[in-house]
Amino acid sequence: MLPRTDRPVLMQGNEACAVGAVDAGVRFFAGYPITPSSEIAEILAEMLPRVGGKFIQMEDEIASMAAVIGASLAGMKAMTATSGPGFSLKQENIGYAAMAEVPCLVVQVQRAGPSTGLPTSPAQGDVMQARWGTHGDHPVVVMCPSSVREVYDLTVRCLNWSEVLRVPAVLIMDEVVAHMRENVVLPDPAELEVWERPRPTLPPGDPSFRAYRPGPDDVPPMAAFGDGYRYHVTGLHHDERGYPVHEGAEAGRLVERLCRKVERRAKEICRVEWVAEGYRGPEPPPGFPGSRPAGVVVAYGATARSAEAACALARADGREAILLRLVTIWPFPDEAVVRAAELVGPEGELLVVEMNLGQLSREVERAAAGRTRVRHWGLVTGELPAPREIADEINRAGGSRR
Amino acid sequence: MSPSPLETDLRSLELSLLRSDRMPHIWCPGCGHGIVLGAIVRALAAKIAAGKLDPSKVVVVSGIGCAARAAGYLNFDGVHTTHGRAIAFATGIKLARPELKVLVITGDGDLAAIGGNHFIHAARRNVGLTVVCFNNSIYGMTSGQYSPMTPREAKATTAPYGHIERPFDLCGLALACGATYVARGATYYAARLTDYVSAGLDHDGFAFVEAVTQCPTYFGRRNRMSRGVDMLRWQKEHAVPLSRAASAAPEELAGKFTVGVFRDVDEPEYTREYDRIIELARRQAAGEGK
Numbered sequence: 001m002l003p004r005t006d007r008p009v010l011m012q013g014n015e016a017c018a019v020g021a022v023d024a025g026v027r028f029f030a031g032y033p034i035t036p037s038s039e040i041a042e043i044l045a046e047m048l049p050r051v052g053g054k055f056i057q058m059e060d061e062i063a064s065m066a067a068v069i070g071a072s073l074a075g076m077k078a079m080t081a082t083s084g085p086g087f088s089l090k091q092e093n094i095g096y097a098a099m100a101e102v103p104c105l106v107v108q109v110q111r112a113g114p115s116t117g118l119p120t121s122p123a124q125g126d127v128m129q130a131r132w133g134t135h136g137d138h139p140v141v142v143m144c145p146s147s148v149r150e151v152y153d154l155t156v157r158c159l160n161w162s163e164v165l166r167v168p169a170v171l172i173m174d175e176v177v178a179h180m181r182e183n184v185v186l187p188d189p190a191e192l193e194v195w196e197r198p199r200p201t202l203p204p205g206d207p208s209f210r211a212y213r214p215g216p217d218d219v220p221p222m223a224a225f226g227d228g229y230r231y232h233v234t235g236l237h238h239d240e241r242g243y244p245v246h247e248g249a250e251a252g253r254l255v256e257r258l259c260r261k262v263e264r265r266a267k268e269i270c271r272v273e274w275v276a277e278g279y280r281g282p283e284p285p286p287g288f289p290g291s292r293p294a295g296v297v298v299a300y301g302a303t304a305r306s307a308e309a310a311c312a313l314a315r316a317d318g319r320e321a322i323l324l325r326l327v328t329i330w331p332f333p334d335e336a337v338v339r340a341a342e343l344v345g346p347e348g349e350l351l352v353v354e355m356n357l358g359q360l361s362r363e364v365e366r367a368a369a370g371r372t373r374v375r376h377w378g379l380v381t382g383e384l385p386a387p388r389e390i391a392d393e394i395n396r397a398g399g400s401r402r
Numbered sequence: 403m404s405p406s407p408l409e410t411d412l413r414s415l416e417l418s419l420l421r422s423d424r425m426p427h428i429w430c431p432g433c434g435h436g437i438v439l440g441a442i443v444r445a446l447a448a449k450i451a452a453g454k455l456d457p458s459k460v461v462v463v464s465g466i467g468c469a470a471r472a473a474g475y476l477n478f479d480g481v482h483t484t485h486g487r488a489i490a491f492a493t494g495i496k497l498a499r500p501e502l503k504v505l506v507i508t509g510d511g512d513l514a515a516i517g518g519n520h521f522i523h524a525a526r527r528n529v530g531l532t533v534v535c536f537n538n539s540i541y542g543m544t545s546g547q548y549s550p551m552t553p554r555e556a557k558a559t560t561a562p563y564g565h566i567e568r569p570f571d572l573c574g575l576a577l578a579c580g581a582t583y584v585a586r587g588a589t590y591y592a593a594r595l596t597d598y599v600s601a602g603l604d605h606d607g608f609a610f611v612e613a614v615t616q617c618p619t620y621f622g623r624r625n626r627m628s629r630g631v632d633m634l635r636w637q638k639e640h641a642v643p644l645s646r647a648a649s650a651a652p653e654e655l656a657g658k659f660t661v662g663v664f665r666d667v668d669e670p671e672y673t674r675e676y677d678r679i680i681e682l683a684r685r686q687a688a689g690e691g692k
């Protein structure tokens with residue numbers, strides 16, 4: 001296992017993910033080998049038994065998602081890791097976890113698709129799948145890191161939200177962030193903020209116990225199998241006892257609650273980072289925009305790293321441009337996008353840069369709601385956009401000279 | 403003769419293992435699934451009554467289909483999973499908490515078609531699960547499409563001209579994959595079926611019990627056995643005990659099925675093998691720390 005020191009350690013994103021997971025209390029991993037996520041499985045195969053945890057390489061992607069849900073029902077913090085093709089296969093069981101309210105973490109290291117695609121090349125083509133990949137209206141929490149240290153932090157945050165909301169969480173990376181090596185200093189695990197799923201307050205056997213009776217936060221406390229509550233779990237629409245129901249109004253109430261429990265916490269879940277010259281923070285940089293027209297580049301994952309450099313290049317070219325980096329993808333950070341749109345106004349623009357042909361750009365457009373122009377620029381060549389390419393795109397908007 | 407107090411106690415214990423608030427069940431008149439569920443309840447109740455099993459430590463896992471609804475009727479921790487995936491969910495539960503007795507209830511479509519991959523690999527790993535397959539040779543929940551267990555020539559909604567595929571020998575498949583307890587019973591022989599389920603629950607390793615059961619509604623009616631009793635009679639006429647099958651000529655066994663215990667051996671169970679890995683990993687980590 002990694003020695004913990006105050007000195008920086010050189011590690012890749014996938015490694016930081018595995019370490020973050022164990023630090024946050026993950027004690028079960030089931031997975032299936034797939035590039036570019038396999039290092040997570042390999043590292044956890046070594047780490048988990050050392051802390052009394054369990055690792056299993058299942059016979060396929062579907063089985064690994066199923067085993068993760070089973071382990072979580074038995075009370076363990078559980079996760080899997082995969083890439084596009086495997087993520088597609090896992091979708092039915094991810095929906096099951098949403099419906100049966102089973103906390104779990106799915107790490108999705110995106111590679112270029114569709115289908116088998118470019119297995120070792122980066123892409124961001126699965127961000128809509130992370131939201132809508134499984135059928136039916138359902139909740140999900142999705143976060144996207146841009147650096148190795150952030151992989152660690154967001155692994156912990158995804159697990160935290162998954163546990164307290166009893167919702168599947170997806171840590172969505174791209175191949176660049178997963179395989180990139182950076183020097184990082186990791187926090188002391190003892191000082192880490194780790195959240196646990198709510199537990200029933202009623203003792204086992206209490207006749208008034210209802211496995212799916214929600215608390216005031218719309219989340220039902222969760223008993224572990226084997227603890228004596230003897231309750232039923234199903235992917236069918238169900239009542240508070242967990243028994244199947246056919247009645248439409250009751251079914252509708254369930255789906256509404258499932259979605260509401262995440263929506264009502266959206267403000268806390270949603271995180272963004274604004275990046276300008278000499279500035280980095282959760283709020284827009286003071287004094288922006290100094291002149292108009294101005295642009296905000298919206299990006300996430302590895303693309304945000306290029307976009308940050310591109311903004312500096314564009315500023316050198318005399319454009320007023322800053323970066324809005326999305327950290328939480330779902331629920332979508334509407335509020336930050338609205339602020340960006342209002343800041344640049346009708347004569348400015350939001351340039352959404354993604355490694356796809358336009359996915360989150362449509363969400364940006366929806367949130368901006370006509371306050372400004374929203375433009376998408378992306379690559380699907382399996383290459384990370386270069387800063388110069390993005391800067392040229394910023395310049396094309398025709399921003400003012402400083 | 404009235405039942406003895408002991409029998410009454412056992413009977414009320416058996417009833418307490420069923421969720422009366424889930425009744426009536428969804429199964430059709432003449433369906434054999436209640437007989438298989440009865441065998442499961444009797445096997446579990448006897449162990450609980452004997453103090454050999456804590457009902458709080460039993461988890462019932464099922465997939466999708468008529469048989470899979472049994473999980474909801476049993477008064478234990480239970481999970482009615484996605485179609486075909488019961489064994490994979492169960493593997494996660496068992497590995498997370500090996501002290502649990504994990505019973506998988508599945509049907510022939512759930513197990514042998516969509517869930518075939520999980521079945522063969524759990525058997526290969528020898529995970530400590532007891533898998534009971536309610537084999538009625540048809541997809542009943544979806545109204546009578548052919549399954550991997552539908553015999554040749556039989557009619558099904560998706561085989562209106564007669565079926566051309568060969569069915570699996572499920573017990574043969576389990577044996578080939580390394581299952582360490584394998585038995586086949588039938589609803590006509592309900593008491594013997596209880597014995598197989600009971601032995602499967604006691605077994606330390608992957609136990610597979612195939613329960614041949616009847617679906618008069620969707621199999622029988624299309625195949626000239628429209629009542630449950632017709633299908634039970636068919637079972638009686640076609641079941642051959644393993645002991646007799648061993649010395650029978652191949653032509654005597656044509657169209658018949660064998661019942662009995664095909665294998666009952668001890669081999670290292672998966673979750674305990676994994677405990678060894680934990681010990682080894684911890685020892686190595688401690689060594690590194692020196």
